[in-house]
Amino acid sequence: MAKNEIKYLTAIKQEKPKKKFCRFKKYGIKYVDYKDIEFLKKFINEQGKMLPRRLSGNSLKYQRKVADAVKKARQMALLPYVTDLLK
Amino acid sequence: MSTGKNQLFNQKIQVMNNYELMVIFTPVLSEDDFKSAQKKYQDFIKENGGDTVASNPWGLKSLAYPIDKKTTGIYWILEFTGPATINEKLKVQFLRDEQIMRHMITKLDKYAVEYNHIKRNGGFPVHKAQEA
Numbered sequence: 001m002a003k004n005e006i007k008y009l010t011a012i013k014q015e016k017p018k019k020k021f022c023r024f025k026k027y028g029i030k031y032v033d034y035k036d037i038e039f040l041k042k043f044i045n046e047q048g049k050m051l052p053r054r055l056s057g058n059s060l061k062y063q064r065k066v067a068d069a070v071k072k073a074r075q076m077a078l079l080p081y082v083t084d085l086l087k
Numbered sequence: 088m089s090t091g092k093n094q095l096f097n098q099k100i101q102v103m104n105n106y107e108l109m110v111i112f113t114p115v116l117s118e119d120d121f122k123s124a125q126k127k128y129q130d131f132i133k134e135n136g137g138d139t140v141a142s143n144p145w146g147l148k149s150l151a152y153p154i155d156k157k158t159t160g161i162y163w164i165l166e167f168t169g170p171a172t173i174n175e176k177l178k179v180q181f182l183r184d185e186q187i188m189r190h191m192i193t194k195l196d197k198y199a200v201e202y203n204h205i206k207r208n209g210g211f212p213v214h215k216a217q218e219a
Contacts, residue, residue: 030198035109035164076109076191077150077160 020057024065032065034072037079044070048083103168105140105195107203110181111160111188114147121161124186128177129165135176137169141207154188166195166203 023029033039043051043058043066050070053063073079110128112121121144129139145162154160174192181190195203 031196031202033199033202034193072191072193074151076111076189077152077154080151083151 022059024062
């Protein structure tokens with residue numbers, strides 16, 4: 001049997017998944033503001049937990065800064081420690 | 088040579104840092120009390136060799152979780168410069184003050200100072216323009 005006769009049950013994905021990038025490096029953001037809650041919400045999930053770098057694509061340097069900012073915002077009751085349906 | 092070293096040492100003591108203060112006052116505070124409290128702490132900073140850069144009262148805001156069984160608080164943000172010794176003194180004042188539910192002092196690096204400066208002067212922070 002020739003190779004090109006192999007048939008799949010589902011179509012193979014042709015597109016490559018988009019390459020993730022660190023938005024801080026790309027856009028030149030140097031400071032993560034703990035007061036800007038709307039921005040920080042991009043890095044936390046519905047329960048108020050921080051997203052891993054695997055998902056957010058941040059470089060390690062800025063992931064640490066985001067983590068600090070989120071923790072500060074939580075201390076000052078701008079973000080909840082635990083919740084449901086944040087978004 | 089020794090005098091030169093001494094001068095350098097003295098200069099080091101004089102170094103002013105940039106700080107940002109965030110205070111949550113209790114929501115039962117009246118408008119006048121809020122203003123007088125702001126003035127009190129700004130004067131306190133001045134007495135201790137610091138100076139106010141910008142004051143930004145956010146006003147009444149709901150909290151993400153209850154603090155002292157209260158669901159709202161009055162937020163006040165103050166950017167100031169001062170010697171490093173100022174923070175301990177401020178902290179003592181805040182802990183003694185019954186009107187204050189919570190406070191936090193953050194040290195600002197040069198990027199933070201720049202960011203705050205741009206934001207104050209009406210410029211948008213970089214990410215807001217580019218997220219759209």
